[in-house]
Amino acid sequence: MEVKMQNKTYNTRALAEAGLTIALTVIIMLVNIYVPIASLVANFIVPIPITILYIRHNYKVTLISVIASGIFIAMFYNPIYAISSMIMVGFTGVVLGYCVKNKKNFGTTIIFLSIAMALGTTIYTTIYITLMSNDGIYGFVSKIVKNFNQSMEISKSIYQQAGVSSSQLAPIEDLIKMFTPEYIMRLIPGVIIASSVILAYLNYTITRVVLKKLKYEVNEAKPFNQWYMNTRIGTLVGVILVLGILFNRNNMAIGQYLINSSGLILELVFLLDGVSLITYYLMNRYKVSKKIIVLIIVFTVMTKLSLVYGLAGFIDMVFDFRKLDPYRKLKK
Structure with missing residues (x-):
């Protein structure tokens, strides 16, 4: 009898919290829709109620709440938007809730969250573009490229009328030639992966602040x-790059996709590793203040010095100057 009463109390509480989660999710999503300026913040806030619900209960209650939220958004706004957005938000909230509840470390959480965001973004983009555009993804990209090239041609004409020489306009012409639908399509996988990692870190950081306020135990961000x-990971991405080169030599279309995407990912991770390495030495060896370090990074990372950061990142991956790689520690 006592067990039945406890189950009834639990079910009532789960139902009430699920209802609250649905209400919060729907409200935040509608704010995201009707107040575009708030969308940047709202995109990071929406998964938080779902994450908390998973931590407090289980995936069944959470999944039902996500589906119900999608139904309400479809009723109030647009079924296509509801399906695509709730898939992305649902993936993020459930995965983060799972990682926090099972006390996964920071690195594992970021990997899981990045995968969830990459899948969610891919599904969201595919559904939205396919259903909203008759031209499909390639046609959608072609329109963007066409508009971009038209604006570049206008800029080029203005510069020519102002007396700018052909040699000075060469970079614009090179950009127009490079910026093709095929080139953008090849970059999309790498862009999705790279952006998913960055968004996963930001989402984890913001959610962690909220969860700490609510007295939940969350692992510190590195x-x-x-x-x-x-x-x-570096070796894996490097192997994918080599495979892309081999496929490309055999005139296989997938080769260019692998080359462009893996190359973009390697450039980004080496850049981040290099900036992190320089930051480490400036803070620990030369005792430079954080504010000065931020200024140095901001004014150098978008210049040709970014190549130096990338090279430093590659060398750090090979030699592990900070002795942070756990796999090397295990070997020793």
Whole structure:
């Protein structure tokens, strides 16, 4: 009898909290829709109620809440938007809730969250573009490229009328030639993966602040000066790049996709590793203040010095100057 009463109390509480989660999710999503300026913040806030619900209950209650939220958004706004957005938000909230509830470490959580965001973004984009545009993804990209090239041609004409020489306009012409639908399509996988990792970190950081306020135990985010490129991940991406080169030599279309995407990912991770390495030495060896370090990074990372950061990141992956790679510690 007592067990039945406890189950009834639990079910009532779960139902009430699920209802609250649905209400919060729908309200935030509608704010996201009708107040575009708030969308940047709202996109990081929406998964938080779902994450908390998963931590407090289980995936069944959470999944029902996500589906119900999608139904309400479809009723109030648009079925296509509801399906695509709730898939992305649902993936993020459930995965983060699972990682926090099962006390996964920071690195594992970021990997899981990045995968969830990449899948969610892919599904969201595919559904939205396919259903909203008759031209499909390639046609959608072609329109963007066409508009971009038209604006570049207008800028080029203005510069020519102002007396700018052909040699000075060469970079614009090169950009127009490079910026093709095929080139953008090849970059999309790499852009999705890279952006998913960045968004996963931001989402984790914001959600962690909220969860700490609510007295939940959440693993600390790793300080930026301790970020590093794991040799196994670096090797894996490097192998994908080599495979892309081999496929491309055999005139296989997938080769260019692998080359462009893996190359973009390697450039980004080496850049981040290099900036992290420089930050580490400036803070620990030369005792430079954080504010000065931020200024140095901001004014150099978008210049040709970014190549130096990338090279430093590659060398750090090979030699592990900060002794952060756990796999190397195990070997020793």
